Amino acid sequence: MALKPLGEDSYPEPVMDAGRGGAGLWRVVVLGIVLVVVAVVFSLFGDRISPELVMTFVGVLAVAGVFFLFGLAAGLFRFATSEERRTLSHAVVDSLPFGAVVADREGKISYVNHHYGSFPGAMTNGVPVGVPRLFSGYADAGEAIYRLSRAARDGRSAIEDVRVPGGLGGSQVEAGRVFWYRVTVRPLPQIEDARKPLVAWSVEDITRDRENNETAFRDLQRAIDYLDHSPSGFFSADAHGHIQYLNSTLADWLGYDLAEFNVGQLALSDIVRGDGASLLMRGRGDGEIRTEIIDIDLVRRNGTALPVRLLHRAARLADGELGETRTLVLDRSSAPDVEEELRAAEVRFSRFFNDTPFAIATLDGEGRIVRTNAPFGRIFHWTEEDKSLELQPLRDLIGEASRDKLVRALADATAQRSEVEPVDAVLNAEGDHAVRLYISASEVSAGSPEQVNVYALDMTDQRKLEAQFAQSQKMQAVGQLAGGVAHDFNNLLTAIIGFSDLLLLKHKPGDPSFNELMQIKQNANRAAGLTRQLLAFSRRQTLRPQVLELPLIVDDLTVLLKRMIGEKNNLTVEHGRNIWPVRADVVQLEQVIINLVVNARDAMSGGGSITIRTANVTEAEASRMRFEGMVPADYVLIDVEDTGTGMSPEVIAKIFEPFFTTKELGKGTGLGLSTVYGIVKQTEGFIYPVSTVGVGTTFKIFLPRYVPTAEESAAKAAIAAAPVKDLTGHERILLVEDEESVRAFSARALKATGYEVFEADGGEEALEVLEDLDYAVDLIISDVVMPEMDGPTMLKVIREKMPKLKIIFVSGYAEESVRRDIEDDQSVDFLPKPYSLDQINSKVKEVLRRMDKAE
Numbered sequence: 001m002a003l004k005p006l007g008e009d010s011y012p013e014p015v016m017d018a019g020r021g022g023a024g025l026w027r028v029v030v031l032g033i034v035l036v037v038v039a040v041v042f043s044l045f046g047d048r049i050s051p052e053l054v055m056t057f058v059g060v061l062a063v064a065g066v067f068f069l070f071g072l073a074a075g076l077f078r079f080a081t082s083e084e085r086r087t088l089s090h091a092v093v094d095s096l097p098f099g100a101v102v103a104d105r106e107g108k109i110s111y112v113n114h115h116y117g118s119f120p121g122a123m124t125n126g127v128p129v130g131v132p133r134l135f136s137g138y139a140d141a142g143e144a145i146y147r148l149s150r151a152a153r154d155g156r157s158a159i160e161d162v163r164v165p166g167g168l169g170g171s172q173v174e175a176g177r178v179f180w181y182r183v184t185v186r187p188l189p190q191i192e193d194a195r196k197p198l199v200a201w202s203v204e205d206i207t208r209d210r211e212n213n214e215t216a217f218r219d220l221q222r223a224i225d226y227l228d229h230s231p232s233g234f235f236s237a238d239a240h241g242h243i244q245y246l247n248s249t250l251a252d253w254l255g256y257d258l259a260e261f262n263v264g265q266l267a268l269s270d271i272v273r274g275d276g277a278s279l280l281m282r283g284r285g286d287g288e289i290r291t292e293i294i295d296i297d298l299v300r301r302n303g304t305a306l307p308v309r310l311l312h313r314a315a316r317l318a319d320g321e322l323g324e325t326r327t328l329v330l331d332r333s334s335a336p337d338v339e340e341e342l343r344a345a346e347v348r349f350s351r352f353f354n355d356t357p358f359a360i361a362t363l364d365g366e367g368r369i370v371r372t373n374a375p376f377g378r379i380f381h382w383t384e385e386d387k388s389l390e391l392q393p394l395r396d397l398i399g400e401a402s403r404d405k406l407v408r409a410l411a412d413a414t415a416q417r418s419e420v421e422p423v424d425a426v427l428n429a430e431g432d433h434a435v436r437l438y439i440s441a442s443e444v445s446a447g448s449p450e451q452v453n454v455y456a457l458d459m460t461d462q463r464k465l466e467a468q469f470a471q472s473q474k475m476q477a478v479g480q481l482a483g484g485v486a487h488d489f490n491n492l493l494t495a496i497i498g499f500s501d502l503l504l505l506k507h508k509p510g511d512p513s514f515n516e517l518m519q520i521k522q523n524a525n526r527a528a529g530l531t532r533q534l535l536a537f538s539r540r541q542t543l544r545p546q547v548l549e550l551p552l553i554v555d556d557l558t559v560l561l562k563r564m565i566g567e568k569n570n571l572t573v574e575h576g577r578n579i580w581p582v583r584a585d586v587v588q589l590e591q592v593i594i595n596l597v598v599n600a601r602d603a604m605s606g607g608g609s610i611t612i613r614t615a616n617v618t619e620a621e622a623s624r625m626r627f628e629g630m631v632p633a634d635y636v637l638i639d640v641e642d643t644g645t646g647m648s649p650e651v652i653a654k655i656f657e658p659f660f661t662t663k664e665l666g667k668g669t670g671l672g673l674s675t676v677y678g679i680v681k682q683t684e685g686f687i688y689p690v691s692t693v694g695v696g697t698t699f700k701i702f703l704p705r706y707v708p709t710a711e712e713s714a715a716k717a718a719i720a721a722a723p724v725k726d727l728t729g730h731e732r733i734l735l736v737e738d739e740e741s742v743r744a745f746s747a748r749a750l751k752a753t754g755y756e757v758f759e760a761d762g763g764e765e766a767l768e769v770l771e772d773l774d775y776a777v778d779l780i781i782s783d784v785v786m787p788e789m790d791g792p793t794m795l796k797v798i799r800e801k802m803p804k805l806k807i808i809f810v811s812g813y814a815e816e817s818v819r820r821d822i823e824d825d826q827s828v829d830f831l832p833k834p835y836s837l838d839q840i841n842s843k844v845k846e847v848l849r850r851m852d853k854a855e
Contacts (some may be wrong), residue, residue, distance in 0.1 A: 098204035101131055102188070104196040105153050116203060120169025131183060131201045138164050148185050152199045157186040161206065180210045228258075233308070233329030241268040241277060250329055255301035273297040273305060276354055278377040280312055280325060295332070296354050296374075307332045358457050359435075361394065362442055362450035367410045368393050370450050379435065379458050380427065394454065398425040398435070406437065413439045413452045424459070434459040489527070490812030491739045493834035496524045498745030501837035505752075524834070545583045545683075547706055550614050550636055551575045557590060561597050568607035571597075576615035582636050583706040588679045595672045596640040596699050603644030603697065613639040617702065627700075630686045634705040641698040647691040655689060727841040728754045731778035731848055735759050736766040736794070737810075738786045742833075746781065749837045750844065763789025767797060775801050779848060781831075781840075784811040795828070806847055810835070 038057070093100055099116030103109045112128040121134055132149050135141040144160035151158035160183050167179035181203055188198040227234060233250030237243050242264040251258040254271060268277040276296045294310040311328040359376035361369050369392050380397050394410075395403045402425035412420045420439045427433040438455040442448075500521040507514045554573055562571050593612070600610045615637045617625075623632035647655070656677040680687045684704055691697040733755050737743035740761070747757045758773065760766035763786055770777065780798070784791040791809055798805060812833040831843045 098202050101128070101201040101203075102198055103130060103152075103201065104198055105155065106196075107132065107152075108196075110198060119203065120167075122168075131185075131203060134168070134203070135162060135164070135181075135183075138162075140164065144183070148183055152185045152201075155187045155197060155199070157184070159184040161210075167207075177207075179205065179207045182206045233331070235271075235327050235329065237268055237280070237325045237327075238264075239323065241280075243267065243271070244324065253300070253306060253329075253331060254298065271298050273299050276374050279354070279374050280310075280314065280327065294354075298329070358455055361454045361456070363394060363410065363452040363454060364449040365414055365451050366393070367395060367407070367452070376456070379456060398427055402426065409437070409439045410452055413441045416441050434463045488812075490833035491742050493524050493527055495739070495741035495745050497521060497834050497836050498742070498749060498840075500524065502745070502748060502752075505837075545585055547581050547583055547708070548586055548589065549579070549581055550638065550703075551579050553586065553589060554593065554612055554614065554638075557593055561594070564594070564598060565601045565610060569601055569604060570609045572609065572611045574611065574613045576613070578616070579614050580616055580634065580636050580705040582703045584683045584703060585679075588683075592676045592679050592701065593638070593640070595676050599672060600640060600642035600644060600697070603642055603646075608643040608696075610643075611639070611641040613637075613641070615639075616705075622702070627686065627688045627702075630688075630702060635685075635702040636705055638701040638703070639698055640701075641696065643696040646693040646695050646697055647689065648693055652689050652691060727838075727845050729845065729848060730754050730756070732756045732758070732773075732776065733844070734766060734769060734773075734777045734780045736761075736763065736780065736782035736786070736791070738762055738783060742783075746840060749840055753841050755844070762786050763791065763794035763797075766794055770798065770801075777805075778851075779844065780805065780807045781844070782807060782809055784809050806851055808843060808847060 093111075094114045096113055096115055099119055099122070100111075100113040101109060101116055102111040107130045109128055109130060112122070116122055117128065119134065122128060132145050135145045141162040141164060144162045148158050148160055162181045162183055164179045164181060166177065168181075183204075184202045186200055188200050190197065228248035230247065230249055233247060233253055235243055235246035235250055243266040244263050246254075246256075246258075246261065246266075248258050251261065256266075268280055272280065273296070276294075279294055279296070292310075292312045292314075294312055296308065296310060297305040298308050300306055309330040309332050311330070312325065313327070314323070314325040354374040356373065356375060359379045360373045361376050362371045364370055395406050398406065402423060406423050406425065409420050409423050423437040423439065425435055425437060427435065436457045436459050438457075440453050440455075442450050442453045500517055503517050504514070504521070507517060554575075558571070558573055565571060597610060597612075604610075617635040617637045619632050619634050622630065622635060655673050658674045677687060680701055680703075686702040688700045688702075689697060690700060733750055735743060735747055735750070735757055737746065737759075738761050743759055743761065747759055750757045758769055758777070760769050763782075766780070766782070782791045782794065795807060798807075806829070808829045808831055810831045810833055829843065829847050831840065835843075
């Protein structure tokens with residue numbers, strides 16, 4: 001579209017107005033064609049048209065012509081100029097506060113508005129120039145204009161802020177001033193009359209806005225500089241205690257590099273000593289902003305204390321959430337002047353008041369809290385959520401059982417009584433959180449609301465230790481009783497089993513008395529199993545540890561366990577990969593698994609699922625577990641899980657106690673889990689129940705991983721596996737036993753295999769027998785627990801005359817407990833009670849054969 005000059009203050013017609021002039025021209029052309037057609041029709045068909053019709057048509061044209069001539073003369077009609085055809089959109093664009101240019105992508109201008117023409121250099125000889133040419137003479141604008149030109153050619157939108165020193169045209173008055181122009185380009189929608197795609201350019205002077213922003217930035221920088229170099233510290237924290245800002249002064253005091261500080265990197269607990277962080281996070285429940293004065297110690301980066309005074313503000317937002325805090329920090333570490341001695345003493349007291357390891361509170365005459373120190377909030381979980389809590393009664397924070405005693409103690413303190421007994425209480429918020437309250441009268445000035453001082457010690461850990469100690473004492477006492485009963489019972493069972501074996505040597509399977517004798521021996525063996533349970537509970541049973549593969553042990557028990565739990569219960573076994581070996585007594589370990597499965601069955605009266613799992617637990621995994629008392633190490637884990645009724649915390653606390661059972665009367669002894677606990681502990685393992693009422697229970701057993709030493713591996717390879725077959729002998733044996741029936745059976749058993757046996761009923765008699773025999777014996781078999789002189793004491797005396805003598809100790813207690821009482825146990829072997837005829841003869845033959853090899 002061609003452009004034409006419109007005078008000094010006028011600009012080319014916009015492309016959107018070109019259609020209006022074109023439409024008027026087309027109307028004239030159409031009217032002319034119509035008249036030409038009528039003339040041709042009259043010339044060709046004039047002889048066929050009546051003269052009256054022709055005259056009528058000519059008359060109408062004459063009348064219309066005369067009418068339009070009179071209308072034009074009267075001013076009813078006039079010819080419109082191009083200026084009069086300017087559209088409303090043209091007027092709006094002309095009034096824009098920034099320059100606007102419409103051009104094609106090659107830069108040929110179609111329209112510019114009035115504001116653009118006001119820029120210096122925008123018009124050359126009355127003809128507008130393009131935006132790239134307008135900024136072509138300015139070096140600082142080159143790159144930006146190039147990017148905009150590329151965007152215009154590609155039909156893309158783009159925006160750039162262009163820096164022009166002195167402004168467009170080069171202002172002489174403000175040559176040193178920098179002007180900024182925001183230049184944009186964007187493609188326009190396709191227009192019917194436009195031959196090429198058009199783009200719209202805009203040029204806006206934003207110098208004033210940039211100067212305002214730079215001024216505000218400089219003011220902000222000056223404010224930050226003033227704050228950073230102020231003689232006092234300052235910091236701000238969010239609602240979670242993360243520090244959002246600290247000034248350079250405080251950073252220097254604390255030893256932090258401000259250049260390395262990131263928002264949220266430090267927490268209040270990192271720079272505030274002890275429980276002081278809780279004092280800075282309380283705020284007010286009503287949202288009121290107030291300034292608190294807090295004397296406290298901050299922590300430098302190197303761990304040293306910095307005594308400070310804080311002017312602290314914390315507020316809550318409209319929704320109740322704690323807002324950001326603002327805290328001014330005053331350094332109190334320098335020595336005070338003489339005039340400030342009193343203030344310094346107050347500061348020191350406030351620091352000590354908030355840094356004590358126990359809680360302190362002052363109460364009014366009604367027992368309501370007036371003032372507290374920092375540990376009080378931690379111990380009592382008291383945060384001053386709203387204004388009403390500032391006068392909350394202390395009795396509301398403790399359990400009901402101790403409230404009456406607290407009220408009496410407060411009354412005694414208010415009455416100025418010299419001795420007020422401490423009050424042991426449990427917090428109302430947590431049932432297991434115990435405190436001891438020391439109460440005294442407050443010596444304050446008249447009119448002060450503070451009348452009673454309360455000092456609270458957190459006794460939770462001590463209460464737990466006391467409960468554990470009492471429990472261990474009770475378990476030890478019952479264990480001693482059970483162990484003593486089992487020891488005496490083992491003596492009786494040894495005689496019963498031994499004499500049964502002697503009788504069975506005389507009665508063959510065809511003998512009528514053979515079945516009765518077998519019944520006696522079998523029932524005696526069952527009774528021996530009961531004593532093993534008692535000894536396992538007291539942790540005094542004799543373990544025969546061996547290296548075991550747990551998956552094999554569990555798999556061997558699977559058939560038996562399925563038969564025990566019945567058809568309505570489902571048993572699942574899951575093994576981890578490459579389970580480590582453990583060292584344990586296989587019989588006792590089987591008993592542990594069986595007892596736990598039976599308990600799981602009884603907890604699922606309506607049927608359910610039992611799952612046994614084995615897995616390895618590394619030392620790193622064990623350290624992340626929160627089981628009390630378990631030392632981090634490598635363990636093999638056995639899980640016995642059921643889908644039964646589960647247990648409450650009160651029941652879990654008692655399940656390992658002897659004779660405690662949740663079963664009906666007559667259906668449980670209460671020794672099952674006690675026995676399991678004793679076996680696991682004696683194997684140096686750990687057992688923990690995890691239970692949810694209505695969901696089920698899981699018992700977790702952690703057994704230490706077995707790693708053989710080089711000596712053990714060499715000894716195992718050297719041991720001959722061939723069993724002893726010939727049990728006869730001719731050696732001289734001294735038998736020392738205070739239980740006559742056990743001594744009689746043992747003597748007969750050894751004499752029957754050819755040994756020469758001498759008997760003694762105690763340690764002192766044994767020494768006399770040895771002296772009579774001139775100490776010419778090959779082996780001594782002795783009980784451990786005897787009146788007057790026990791076995792270890794006797795051995796110590798005999799060692800003076802016979803340093804290389806071999807001895808076999810027999811006892812109903814564990815071998816480990818026996819060996820602890822022997823100074824030199826290198827030549828001592830052990831035979832647990834009850835033992836059979838074959839067991840005593842085999843043990844004697846094994847020891848004598850070892851002696852022969854050593855010689």
